[in-house]
Amino acid sequence: NAGVTQTPKFRVLKTGQSMTLLCAQDMNHEYMYWYRQDPGMGLRLIHYSVGEGTTAKGEVPDGYNVSRLKKQNFLLGLESAAPSQTSVYFCASRMGRSYEQYFGPGTRLTVT
């Protein structure tokens, strides 16, 4: 039981490049989330999903897209990376009737 895994762990992009971050969970959780964490700030919700095939915008969705084609996977895409998207990205998942979120180890993204 690996819990929540994220790929890749580190990435450096040039401005304008695109990439996809992959989150996978093996706990059969319904809900999945993408957050970004910046120094001095709390976790901020980018997008989330309440089930396979559904996605919704969070607090800071601009510049990101997501897809949840399979229940266990939640993908975060950056179509045209900007330096303001330099951050640490965390994926999380939870069961339907629990507030407790299980987090992945994070992806550190640097956009130059």
Add this chain to the structure above:
Amino acid sequence: GESVGLHLPTLSVQEGDNSIINCAYSNSASDYFIWYKQESGKGPQFIIDIRSNMDKRQGQRVTVLLNKTVKHLSLQIAATQPGDSAVYFCAENAGGYQKVTFGTGTKLQVIP
């Protein structure tokens, strides 16, 4: 490790002493609170939670106190150990599973 510890308030505690980490929450409508622990280079990890109809909850070596009058939450760690060194942050939930707001965190340093 990640840079999440920058610009955070820091609490330094001698090994074996008790630690008290405080959190002021913002929304008087919040009805559920969680404390997370984040070690360097890792994702946040659930520690303990409390509902708004309670003012105290105990776990293993941890106690959470809730004062709704002044919108204050605290996490007490008994007999602090080196493994407790991490960033701790609270999260509040104000209606609906998606409306979770995370605090910025406090860095706990345990002095051996």
